[in-house]
Amino acid sequence: MSPELDAALFAADELLLAPDHLMLRTGPATGHAVYVAGGVFRDVGPADALAARHPRLTPLPLPGKLLMPGMIDAHHHLTQSFGKSLAYGEPSEIFRRVWVPLESSLDDEFVYMASKLAALESLRGGFTTVCDAGTRAPGDIGAVASAVQEAGLRCVLGLICNDGGNDSTPAERQAIRAHAERFLRQWSGARLVHPSLAISVPEAASDEMLAGVSALCAEALAVFQTHVNEHLASVERSVVQRGKRPLELLAQLGALGPQVLIAHGTLVTPSELMLLRDTDTAVSYNPVASQWKGNAVAPANLMAALGIRFGLGTDATRSDAFRLMDAAEAAQKLAFGLAIGDASSGGGWTWFDHATHEARAPWAWAT
Ligand SMILES: [Zn+2]
Incomplete structure (x- = not known):
């Protein structure tokens, strides 16, 4: 034919x-x-x-x-398309040098074009759903929504709710919260766009905002996204500024739960793994991001054994779902399997399951 x-x-x-x-x-x-x-x-x-x-x-x-089922990209940045070639080989915290300056320079037309390109690449690579962690572009996030809808890609669309930390004013917090509530209402019931709230990293928001945004998402059956315990610099900054590692801080604030999707989780202690499990918090395991700019690899095979929910994420690297599954297995084998003689490292099916049905939000089964 x-x-x-x-x-x-x-x-x-x-x-x-x-x-x-x-x-x-x-x-x-x-x-x-x-x-x-x-x-x-x-x-x-x-x-x-x-x-x-x-x-x-x-x-x-x-x-x-x-x-077969379409695959789910559990962590993407749709507006970073034009910086992708700069990402390989960067040391940690590339967001300071590349992503924030890049996204801050995008007008609505560039946001639309970058998102459309990313959406088409995702579809070509076997993804039918992507989870966008939120753009820091100044324009209207509706340009991202238009791009994914026109491409025919399902998108969990994150709205950034950073208030800068505990020094923010009550007026700033209220304005962000009101915007977030409007955003959740505006896209509620949309066919391809699922509204989500995001805070870039826990250190970028006040205690009140972290707890409040997570609670808003729980109420709306939306996903709360944040990058957590990815790089040593970030973990240490959190310890110095807040007295806790990022994941510990979220736990202390009651901000973990089934509505929460943490990106990366590469630097997790045994007690933090228990926090993820006990709160039913989900993780995006991003193996190519670890290869390109990471300090470590998330212990995803251990997470699977513990029953911690996780999906696989590209983190806006190459949008090829089949290569992502391959990387997921290979990274586990190199980082953990070789040293303990685990030749299968989850077997192929673990990574296939977590690229598909295991990456769905718990409430998605009801719809
Ligand atoms: Zn990311």
């Missing part, structure tokens, strides 16, 4: 797809079909059974194809 013919066939509102292989939780299966209606997978099972349940539809054979 020509590509044009393919696109026309898939435009129908209802489809009964019969691929050669269908990726189930248990692995690839043959002789299965999928019923899709209104862009949503609504029924999956043996092809004969599905044809009997949906007799109005003619099965569409997909010879030579494997049908």
Whole structure:
């Protein structure tokens, strides 16, 4: 079939797809079909059974194809597209030298173009959902939303709520909070955009803002995102300024929970792993970011064994989901597996599961 013919066939509102292989939780299966209606997978099972349940539809054979869930990028920065070539080989805290100056210089048109490019790269790489950690560009975040919606990419869209730390004024805090509440309301119920609130790093916000933003997200069933325990410099800055490591600070403020997604978590102590587990806080494990600019690799294989929820994130590096899974496994093997003779380091399926269904928010199963 020509590509044009393919696109026309898939435009129908209802489809009964019969691929050669269908990726189930248990692995690839043959002789299965999928019923899709209104862009949503609504029924999956043996092809004969599905044809009997949906007799109005003619099965569409997909010879030579494997049908599988779209992958989830648990940590992205959609407006950093034009700085990607600068990221490799940078020492830690690249945000000071590259990301904040770059994003601060973007007008709405550049925000739109950078986001559109990132969204198309994500789709090409096998991602159908990305979690954007929030841009520091000064313009309207609606430009990011327009880009992902036009591309057809699902996006958990972070709004930055930094108030600068404990020296912020009550008026500043109130203005940020009001903006955050408006943002959550504005995008509530949108099909492809899921509003999320973000604080770049815990040190960039007051205690009140960290606790308040996390609580707002819990109430709205939204995701609260923050970069936590990524670099030694950041951990030490938090210890000096706040008397706690970033993750400990969030725990002390009651700001951890199922609504929270921490990015990186590469420098985590045994007690911090227990905090993540006991609060059901999620982590984005970003192996390529560790390769490109990290101090360490998140102990994701250990997190999996402990039942800590995590997804895989690109952190705006190459947007190739298959290479990301490969990096996830390889980084675990090099950082932890080799020293203890763990030849499988999670096996391929651990990283596939965490690139797909294990990366979903707990409340997403209800929708
Ligand atoms: Zn990041």
